[in-house]
Amino acid sequence: MNGRAAGRIVGVGRALGGRxxxxxxxxxxxxxxxxxxxxxTGIRERRFxxxxxxxxxxxxxASRKALAHAGVPGESVDLVVCATSTGPASMPSVACLIxxxxxxxxxxxLDVAAACxxxxxxxxxxxxxxxxxxxxxxxxxxxxxxxxxxxxxxxSTAVLFGDGAGAVVLDSGDESSGxxxxxxxxxxxxxxxxxxGHPGNGDxxxxxxxxxxxxxxxxxPEMVEKLLARNGISLEEVQYIIPHQANARIIQAAMRKxxxxxxxxxxxxxxxxxxxxxxIPISYPDIYESLEPxxxxxxxxxxxxxxxxxxxxRI
Amino acid sequence: MTREEVFExxxxxxxxxxxxxxxxxxxxxxxxxxxxxxxxxLVELIMELEEQFGMEIPDEEAxxxxxxxxxxxxxxxxxxx
Numbered sequence: 518m519n520g521r522a523a524g525r526i527v528g529v530g531r532a533l534g535g536r537x538x539x540x541x542x543x544x545x546x547x548x549x550x551x552x553x554x555x556x557x558t559g560i561r562e563r564r565f566x567x568x569x570x571x572x573x574x575x576x577x578x579a580s581r582k583a584l585a586h587a588g589v590p591g592e593s594v595d596l597v598v599c600a601t602s603t604g605p606a607s608m609p610s611v612a613c614l615i616x617x618x619x620x621x622x623x624x625x626x627l628d629v630a631a632a633c634x635x636x637x638x639x640x641x642x643x644x645x646x647x648x649x650x651x652x653x654x655x656x657x658x659x660x661x662x663x664x665x666x667x668x669x670x671x672x673s674t675a676v677l678f679g680d681g682a683g684a685v686v687l688d689s690g691d692e693s694s695g696x697x698x699x700x701x702x703x704x705x706x707x708x709x710x711x712x713x714g715h716p717g718n719g720d721x722x723x724x725x726x727x728x729x730x731x732x733x734x735x736x737x738p739e740m741v742e743k744l745l746a747r748n749g750i751s752l753e754e755v756q757y758i759i760p761h762q763a764n765a766r767i768i769q770a771a772m773r774k775x776x777x778x779x780x781x782x783x784x785x786x787x788x789x790x791x792x793x794x795x796x797i798p799i800s801y802p803d804i805y806e807s808l809e810p811x812x813x814x815x816x817x818x819x820x821x822x823x824x825x826x827x828x829x830x831r832i
Numbered sequence: 833m834t835r836e837e838v839f840e841x842x843x844x845x846x847x848x849x850x851x852x853x854x855x856x857x858x859x860x861x862x863x864x865x866x867x868x869x870x871x872x873x874l875v876e877l878i879m880e881l882e883e884q885f886g887m888e889i890p891d892e893e894a895x896x897x898x899x900x901x902x903x904x905x906x907x908x909x910x911x912x913x
Contacts, residue, residue, distance in 0.1 A: 557872060727891065728891075730872060731875060731879060734876065735879075770876055
């Protein structure tokens with residue numbers, strides 16, 4: 518652990534559903550209130566897809582922006598990994614379609630399904646490929662149009678989710694900057710705690726909110742502490758923690774447990790809601806320019822499955 | 833732990849978690865009505881009790897705990913030997 522760094526982030530981008538939906542908007546269609554939603558979740562608004570947008574178009578838009586930001590052509594990418602649970606079809610994968618759209622064809626492309634922990638899993642997969650030399654430049658995307666699998670009439674879940682995508686371009690780099698450690702975990706015994714059918718399926722998203730909340734509040738600080746301990750790093754050396762944006766209350770509870778100052782923790786659930794696999798990469802554009810070389814970023818995902826994953830990244 | 837010690841501990845945890853003064857908390861205080869805890873506060877409080885007192889509180893039991901006194905009762909009856 519804490520050896521060579523692999524997978525240096527050289528470009529970031531995001532795309533969001535075209536329609537801004539505020540809590541007030543939801544008040545008019547659901548038996549809910551702005552006060553209830555904001556105190557229980559920290560969410561003030563979220564983005565929903567508009568006509569012509571779906572997981573694939575969001576993923577492609579975020580990818581194009583990340584490539585442009587990196588200043589590299591899509592043709593130079595030799596691995597596309599997309600974390601998603603809302604691909605419009607079982608086949609082809611979203612990653613194949615991203616590759617086609619950006620010109621990364623004839624190279625490795627795969628989707629990673631790990632629910633809201635998806636991006637952390639995808640980052641682990643891609644950076645391991647870069648470390649092994651199987652790939653040299655990876656496009657890693659987290660994309661979910663959650664409205665495709667959420668029942669918009671269910672007030673307990675409809676208020677929580679949003680649609681978006683985030684992408685990062687990872688280069689092999691010079692081993693000084695990149696991912697240095699990952700934690701991956703899953704426990705299928707807890708599968709009944711959360712479920713959602715494929716897009717188009719009548720079985721919409723269900724969760725045991727109480728149990729999922731407890732799980733998240735426990736696993737989030739546990740993973741951060743584990744990464745710090747086994748890499749001999751102090752919290753001071755960490756510039757940012759980017760948690761999955763499920764609910765501000767989960768993030769606040771974990772911060773209290775870790776005793777982390779607020780400015781270290783990236784929060785955008787208030788603007789975007791829970792965008793599942795997109796919630797972590799969606800955060801990068803807001804912090805990328807402020808990253809300080811030598812310090813660390815910890816990304817923390819947790820989701821249905823149950824799944825959990827975290828990454829330690831040296832800037 | 834004596835009943836008094838358990839009450840003191842629960843009062844301390846509740847005050848800290850809910851951001852209120854310990855003096856506002858009596859055995860009769862209802863978490864929801866008097867201390868204005870919402871459902872997620874209660875989940876966090878139960879988790880904190882589990883940690884502090886080294887016990888597992890099943891959901892169906894947790895739902896019956898509505899006042900500080902009921903929390904004290906539960907801990908007293910289920911303290912690890």
